[in-house]
Amino acid sequence: MIPYMEDFYSQQEANEFFEFIKAQPFVRPPNPRNKTCRLRRLSFPGYAPFMPGSRTGRRLFKRPSNYDVSRSVAEAPELYRIFAARLGKYAGREINYLSTMGYLTDDHMDFHQHDEDKGREDQSVWVLSLGAVHPVAIRPKGCKDKSQWEIIHPAHGSLYVLPSSYNLTHEHAVLDGTDYSYGGLRIAINTKHIPVPVPDEKLIEEWLQTNSGTMWQVALGCPGLVIRDPVHVNSILEKLVSEGRVVSTKSDSAPDKSYSTPSSRLKILS
Ligand SMILES: O=C(O)CCC(=O)C(=O)O
Numbered sequence: 383m384i385p386y387m388e389d390f391y392s393q394q395e396a397n398e399f400f401e402f403i404k405a406q407p408f409v410r411p412p413n414p415r416n417k418t419c420r421l422r423r424l425s426f427p428g429y430a431p432f433m434p435g436s437r438t439g440r441r442l443f444k445r446p447s448n449y450d451v452s453r454s455v456a457e458a459p460e461l462y463r464i465f466a467a468r469l470g471k472y473a474g475r476e477i478n479y480l481s482t483m484g485y486l487t488d489d490h491m492d493f494h495q496h497d498e499d500k501g502r503e504d505q506s507v508w509v510l511s512l513g514a515v516h517p518v519a520i521r522p523k524g525c526k527d528k529s530q531w532e533i534i535h536p537a538h539g540s541l542y543v544l545p546s547s548y549n550l551t552h553e554h555a556v557l558d559g560t561d562y563s564y565g566g567l568r569i570a571i572n573t574k575h576i577p578v579p580v581p582d583e584k585l586i587e588e589w590l591q592t593n594s595g596t597m598w599q600v601a602l603g604c605p606g607l608v609i610r611d612p613v614h615v616n617s618i619l620e621k622l623v624s625e626g627r628v629v630s631t632k633s634d635s636a637p638d639k640s641y642s643t644p645s646s647r648l649k650i651l652s
């Protein structure tokens with residue numbers, strides 16, 4: 383039996399989070415294996431750590447389950463930050479990856495494991511469910527004998543955990559919905575702890591010296607300013623901003639509807 387907490391969020395908290403996410407932009411991503419159709423799920427903005435060394439930004443997660451992951455959890459809307467902090471306490475580690483999916487009644491997700499998590503020490507996944515119920519099935523990998531399947535019905539506000547070892551021994555799926563409450567919409571926030579390399583402060587200080595006066599394009603959002611270039615600078619930048627050694631010269635407003643990367647420009651002072 384996987385860990386399942388029926389009321390991780392109270393009904394009131396769950397309602398608030400559900401309504402907030404429902405009002406966010408979303409897409410139905412194309413099916414990467416078949417260009418003529420779309421996936422049987424919706425994708426809302428997600429939040430993930432910046433991955434140094436990747437030119438295009440974050441590469442720690444699998445597309446297209448997240449069509450927009452340009453921001454970190456620190457830059458996420460307040461309700462997401464509150465959720466990540468609360469879940470972090472429960473999970474005993476920092477939750478720095480939040481991926482939000484939506485399922486209408488006919489939507490589902492086939493049995494799978496998370497290949498992108500394999501090789502990582504902690505492959506656990508925590509999922510908060512909101513809205514209508516879609517059964518979630520967990521089975522030993524490849525097992526067709528339904529008597530061995532575990533099927534849970536994650537309620538509005540509930541949390542279930544896929545233990546780390548299950549990503550190797552088991553697979554999971556989201557089945558078609560049978561519940562027409564909440565307009566038939568289920569929202570699931572799939573979360574993880576992703577280890578992020580610790581930046582080398584000395585190297586970064588050196589880099590900042592040689593780049594004094596330079597303008598850098600960075601992702602918007604305070605706290606948690608994230609610089610995209612060069613590597614390993616994000617957490618150091620936060621410190622520099624708080625010390626007043628970096629100034630923002632231009633701030634764009636909220637991310638636009640097309641979800642182009644929100645950006646502002648920073649000047650390195652010293
Ligand atoms: O919606 C869920 O409960 C699980 C989603 C999932 O398995 C995934 O995003 O990989």
Ligand SMILES: [Fe+2]
Pocket residue numbers: 494495496554
């Ligand atoms: Fe999954």
